[in-house]
Amino acid sequence: MKKFYAILLLSIIFSCKEKFNPNEFRGTWIPLDNKGAYANLPSITFQNDSLYLHDIYTYNSFASYKIRSKSIEFFVKNDTLKYDFNFSRKDSILKINDNDYMFMEGYHDGIEIVNYDLINLRINQPISPDSLSNYQSAFHIFRDKKGILKLKLNDKTTSDFNLLPSFAFQKHRQVKNIVIYIGENITLREIVKCYFLLYQVNINQVFLLTDFDIKNNTYYGFLDNFEFWQNQINELSTEKIEPIITIIENQKKKYLKKYSIQIILVNQFDEKSNILLDTIDKTGNYLIKINSEMSLEKYILLKEKIFMIENKEGIKIRTEFINL
Known part of the structure; x- marks a missing residue:
């Protein structure tokens, strides 16, 4: 019976040693690939009952989490992510699914995490x-x-x-x-x-x-x-700046005259402006004036349309922001 209790006690001690308590570690867990080099996955910083995932350019995603016996759950915005989880105290290695994370003491410690x-x-x-x-x-x-x-x-x-x-x-x-x-x-x-x-x-x-x-x-x-015209740079700069491009392509008046430019004004990228852009062909030269008040989503859709026309027709279309 004494032998049984001794084995049980050792088992309990071993289990306690392997139990992961994130509050013991002040720093960040860095992902490793199968060769021990940095893996292109977010690193992890635990803070009490929450964690932050840091990508390669320091974008931080916030999540709460729960650790179970062999799994960990991340509760992110509109989703719950569940992974296999294991902790080796001997090597200070977390294993989340098939990825190892090495502890780096002090990393991100004391730095305000912008979220x-x-x-x-x-x-x-x-x-x-x-x-x-x-x-x-x-x-x-x-x-x-x-x-x-x-x-x-x-x-x-x-x-x-x-x-x-x-x-x-x-x-x-x-x-x-x-x-x-x-x-x-x-x-x-x-x-x-x-x-x-x-x-x-x-x-x-x-x-x-x-x-x-x-x-x-x-x-x-x-x-x-x-692109910006040189006159826009001159008007909007808070300090005197030498012209970046001195050739005619950045001098608006000379550019419009030289290339007999056709101007298209796009205040909002809607069906009407989409149809107008479809009239562009490789026989003309075009300046598209983009209203900086349009939504960012509409702007991206507009620029995608312009790039598609450039690739299809093999022409260069000049763009200009207005209402700066």
Whole structure:
């Protein structure tokens, strides 16, 4: 009988050692692939009865959770995600489904975790985190809980949009392709404000990230490009800036005259403007004036239509934002 109780006691002690208590760990759990390298999955930070999932560009998804004997459940917005779960105290390794997570002490500890919801637009096909990682950098535009417009530049949160140009030259190199994470209730006008500042440091293409599917670890968004006339830069800049492009293509009056431009005004991308765009053919030169007051969703649909026409007809269509 004594032998039985000894075995039972050892079993209880061993079970206690293997039980995962997230409050014992101040830091973040980093995903690993089968070779022990970083896996392109969100890392996890536990905070009391909640957790945060951090992606490669520091977008944070919030969830509550419940750990059972061999599973863990994430209660995210409008969904419950259930995974197999195991903890090895000896190696400080969490296993969630087939993925190992290594503990990194102090990582994210003491740093304010900025949490907001994306704009939730799923217009195009999803892309993988591996595809997203091909971009050099990313920043976030969102509204905080008080409704104040904010930017998140790496770990810095600010309302100063004038920091964007210097952000594009971080680590003494210019970023050529960039991702913008877009929070809910962000307007096209606010995106255009970012475009204008990025254009002044020769960035004219971005990936607008509009949603993240936690369950499938995929993203939704739209690869956009944009242009501004030199006179717009002169009028809207808060400081004197040398012309970025001195050739005729950025001088509006000369450009319109040289190419005999046909102008199409799009205030809202509706059936009428869609039919009008269908009249474009490769024999003409076109300027499409885009009202910056239209919804972001309509804007993306409009630009997709323009790109489709350019590819089909083999022509370059100039676009212009109005009502800046």
